[in-house]
Amino acid sequence: MRAALKAKVCLIAIIAMVFAAIFSIGGCTKEKVIIYGELPGKVTLQAPPNRVDTVYIETPSFVWRALSGATAYYVQIASDIAFTGIIIGANVSDTVYVPTQSLNNGTYYWRVRAKNERNIWGDWSDASIWTFRINNNSNYVRLLSQTQTFGIPQDIFIEGNLAYIADGEALLTIFDVSEPESPELIGNIDTRMDDIAKGVWKRPGDNYVYVADMDAKIQIVDVSLPLDPYAMGNSSQGLDQNLEDILGVEFNDSLFILTVASGNRNLFRLYNMIYDPLPHTNPNYSVNEVLMQSDAMGLCFDTMSVYVQYHDTLKRDSTYYDYYTGRFVFIADGSTGLVILDVSLTHPFDFPDSVVNLMNGPRISGWCDSPGLALSVATKGRFAYVADDRSGLQIYRLPDTVAAYDNVTPFEANPVLISSINTSGRSKDLQLVGDYCFIADASGGLKIFNIANPYAPFFVAAYTTPYAYGIWADSNYIYIADRDQGLMIFENLLF
Numbered sequence: 001m002r003a004a005l006k007a008k009v010c011l012i013a014i015i016a017m018v019f020a021a022i023f024s025i026g027g028c029t030k031e032k033v034i035i036y037g038e039l040p041g042k043v044t045l046q047a048p049p050n051r052v053d054t055v056y057i058e059t060p061s062f063v064w065r066a067l068s069g070a071t072a073y074y075v076q077i078a079s080d081i082a083f084t085g086i087i088i089g090a091n092v093s094d095t096v097y098v099p100t101q102s103l104n105n106g107t108y109y110w111r112v113r114a115k116n117e118r119n120i121w122g123d124w125s126d127a128s129i130w131t132f133r134i135n136n137n138s139n140y141v142r143l144l145s146q147t148q149t150f151g152i153p154q155d156i157f158i159e160g161n162l163a164y165i166a167d168g169e170a171l172l173t174i175f176d177v178s179e180p181e182s183p184e185l186i187g188n189i190d191t192r193m194d195d196i197a198k199g200v201w202k203r204p205g206d207n208y209v210y211v212a213d214m215d216a217k218i219q220i221v222d223v224s225l226p227l228d229p230y231a232m233g234n235s236s237q238g239l240d241q242n243l244e245d246i247l248g249v250e251f252n253d254s255l256f257i258l259t260v261a262s263g264n265r266n267l268f269r270l271y272n273m274i275y276d277p278l279p280h281t282n283p284n285y286s287v288n289e290v291l292m293q294s295d296a297m298g299l300c301f302d303t304m305s306v307y308v309q310y311h312d313t314l315k316r317d318s319t320y321y322d323y324y325t326g327r328f329v330f331i332a333d334g335s336t337g338l339v340i341l342d343v344s345l346t347h348p349f350d351f352p353d354s355v356v357n358l359m360n361g362p363r364i365s366g367w368c369d370s371p372g373l374a375l376s377v378a379t380k381g382r383f384a385y386v387a388d389d390r391s392g393l394q395i396y397r398l399p400d401t402v403a404a405y406d407n408v409t410p411f412e413a414n415p416v417l418i419s420s421i422n423t424s425g426r427s428k429d430l431q432l433v434g435d436y437c438f439i440a441d442a443s444g445g446l447k448i449f450n451i452a453n454p455y456a457p458f459f460v461a462a463y464t465t466p467y468a469y470g471i472w473a474d475s476n477y478i479y480i481a482d483r484d485q486g487l488m489i490f491e492n493l494l495f
Contacts, residue, residue: 040114040122043067050130058102058134062110066095070114074121077103077110081129103134133459140448140461141478142491144180149173150188153481155245155429155470157200157209162226164209165481166197166470171219172211174226180477180489189229191219199245203255208279212243212259218271220279241265245298245376251327255279260296260331268296268331268341270362288362290341294334298376298387298429301343304328307401326402329362330384332377337370338386338396338415365402366413370394371420376429378437383454384415385437387427393439395419395454418455423447431473436460436494438478440468446480446490463490 044065062075073092077099079085087108088099111129113122151170156163161178167188174187197219199212207224223229242263249256255273272285281287307321326344333339342365372391377384379398386394396415425444430437435452445465451457465488470481475495480488 048132148486166200212246262295294336298332332374392423438473440471
């Protein structure tokens with residue numbers, strides 16, 4: 001009986017194994033299947049805007065658009081784009097997050113993902129990553145004062161405790177800035193009500209200020225008594241109109257005034273000034289001019305050591321080089337970009353017939369296009385810095401070689417664009433101090449960049465002003481000519 005029962009159990013087991021094998025072969029075995037819900041979509045970020053130059057508060061609001069079906073969000077803020085250094089991670093039920101901890105000055109990255117009603121989180125790999133900078137300015141600049149002028153200030157020249165402002169339709173306005181927290185308006189003069197003063201320059205220790213006054217040409221103002229500046233009997237000097245900028249250069253005890261003009265003029269002009277006793281253009285000096293390709297908007301002067309390439313016409317295929325320190329004018333030439341003019345007095349070649357008097361015949365020795373409109377230029381060492389309107393700051397490597405008159409200009413004569421920075425505003429004017437470039441960035445206000453390595457400049461600080469036109473900076477103060485706020489003075493904390 002027991003043996004029969006055992007045999008029966010074995011038979012049942014064998015039959016079960018056979019059926020299992022049959023169903024397995026037929027593909028009828030069951031597998032555990034997990035059905036996932038659809039992942040939440042990508043969250044659209046809104047603020048702070050991506051790549052914004054600066055956020056002025058240490059606890060900015062992070063804002064994103066509501067995602068359909070989302071029940072919660074998770075926001076991450078990190079110090080690196082790989083999010084290995086996460087500073088903040090927070091669950092949020094709304095579409096706005098304000099950190100409870102302050103963020104230090106620096107660059108940050110942030111992203112947000114959503115969770116749906118099935119408690120499923122979106123994938124970080126699909127999330128948008130935005131970046132921004134925190135800058136509370138306290139380590140860099142401090143606003144000391146802002147004082148209205150009579151017109152719309154365009155340019156600034158500082159000498160000692162006096163600020164001379166090209167004040168638009170109000171021509172020239174003078175401030176005592178010995179106390180930057182409370183500058184004192186001490187004088188103003190307007191010789192032509194219908195013209196706009198665009199640039200201003202003063203010879204150190206001199207009693208006269210030179211103003212580029214658009215259609216009123218060069219206006220010369222006696223400021224020996226700053227409380228009562230006055231124009232000379234024949235204050236309008238020069239030949240050109242549409243003046244945009246003005247600069248003085250002293251050489252061999254002579255003063256040369258350099259101007260650039262826009263509109264249908266597009267000219268660079270160089271005048272020799274004489275004092276007998278009042279300053280005026282030298283009637284015995286032939287005015288030099290160079291027709292520019294575009295609206296010439298700004299200029300600067302600098303010396304530069306270069307090789308001069310000279311081809312000996314007596315020896316076929318023979319080229320000689322002389323190394324000397326030349327004098328050059330750098331012009332921000334609107335849509336043409338950066339233009340270099342050689343205004344050296346002589347080229348010291350070994351061949352007598354190759355000596356040329358360039359002060360009586362300035363010439364273009366090189367140029368390079370810019371992506372925007374070149375409005376202002378400054379140089380330092382072998383580099384030129386251009387305020388390029390909507391295209392921000394452009395930096396050029398200057399040439400090592402210029403060509404003699406009787407030789408084809410070599411490619412080395414042209415500057416080379418090496419780096420660009422979008423300043424987010426419209427770069428109008430700039431000033432170089434030490435390793436920093438200070439920019440009047442129109443609606444972007446004051447911008448500061450570190451240019452210690454011209455090939456890799458980087459943002460340092462910003463301060464919003466209504467509309468910054470002109471700038472002057474030194475190691476102690478920064479002066480802004482602002483359309484709405486007039487003269488703005490900042491303490492420079494970078495030095």
